[in-house]
Amino acid sequence: xxxxxxxxxxxxxxxxxxxxxxxxxxxxxxxxxxxxxxxxxxxxxxxxxxxxxxxxxxxxxxxxxxxxxxxxxxxxxxxxxxxxxxxxxxxxxxxxxxxxxxxxxxxxxxxxxxxxxxxxxxxxxxxxxxxxxxxxxxxxxxxxxxxxxxxxxxxxxxxxxxxxxxxxxxxxxxxxxxxxxxxxxxxxxxxxxxxxxxxxxxxxxxxxxxxxxxxxxxxxxxxxxxxxxxxxxxxxxxxxxxxxxxxxxxxxxx
Ligand code: 6GU
Numbered sequence: 001x002x003x004x005x006x007x008x009x010x011x012x013x014x015x016x017x018x019x020x021x022x023x024x025x026x027x028x029x030x031x032x033x034x035x036x037x038x039x040x041x042x043x044x045x046x047x048x049x050x051x052x053x054x055x056x057x058x059x060x061x062x063x064x065x066x067x068x069x070x071x072x073x074x075x076x077x078x079x080x081x082x083x084x085x086x087x088x089x090x091x092x093x094x095x096x097x098x099x100x101x102x103x104x105x106x107x108x109x110x111x112x113x114x115x116x117x118x119x120x121x122x123x124x125x126x127x128x129x130x131x132x133x134x135x136x137x138x139x140x141x142x143x144x145x146x147x148x149x150x151x152x153x154x155x156x157x158x159x160x161x162x163x164x165x166x167x168x169x170x171x172x173x174x175x176x177x178x179x180x181x182x183x184x185x186x187x188x189x190x191x192x193x194x195x196x197x198x199x200x201x202x203x204x205x206x207x208x209x210x211x212x213x214x215x216x217x218x219x220x221x222x223x224x225x226x227x228x229x230x231x232x233x234x235x236x237x238x239x240x241x242x243x244x245x246x247x248x249x250x251x252x253x254x
Pocket of ligand 1: 085086087088129131132133134135136137138139142
């Protein structure tokens with residue numbers, strides 16, 4: 001996948017995509033990321049890209065001319081790609097959106113700065129995305145989040161495909177609790193079901209814990225989960241160490 005990022009401060013992206021899983025995905029050619037400075041399309045001797053808002057108010061806005069020229073230039077320079085505007089007014093990013101975006105051959109991410117975009121820029125975006133209900137100084141960190149979340153949905157980037165399917169939110173539920181060695185640490189022991197090697201029991205235990213944990217921590221997601229008869233049974237016996245399982249059962253009325 002080719003990912004192109006339009007930004008006024010390309011320097012903040014230095015090295016962030018070069019380590020660990022994203023770095024390996026870049027080196028193996030699964031993803032290719034290019035940062036473009038849209039000040040190259042700025043107006044006049046100072047390469048101006050911003051101006052004060054009509055009607056007054058604090059801060060500066062991105063002017064339509066330079067940014068839209070940069071977007072059109074990039075869009076027409078390669079394979080068809082959704083143009084994604086990064087703004088706190090966009091649709092909140094979800095795991096399903098990350099999965100969907102990972103199916104494209106090319107993505108164009110547009111980072112705003114200052115107080116935002118002149119409204120006439122917005123039609124140049126195919127979609128506007130936000131990464132949460134808080135305001136960042138610009139879209140750059142949001143672009144990094146999107147690149148990370150989308151990249152790991154591309155087959156081959158995360159070492160083990162099965163591990164992606166077990167992620168929190170992959171099927172709408174949070175991940176189950178996980179433990180590694182030692183089996184007992186500071187008087188706290190790993191649930192015995194995980195040590196017995198009975199695969200079917202482990203699968204069932206994990207599913208029950210994942211559901212109980214989702215119910216406790218994210219009731220908004222839990223309400224949307226399609227629950228099978230087996231799931232309801234597992235919830236009855238689930239014990240989630242980070243929460244009170246009786247409280248969970250009371251809340252979700254199983
Ligand atoms: Cl995409 N941009 C900015 N500036 N702030 C945000 C955001 C994006 N998502 C959440 N807050």
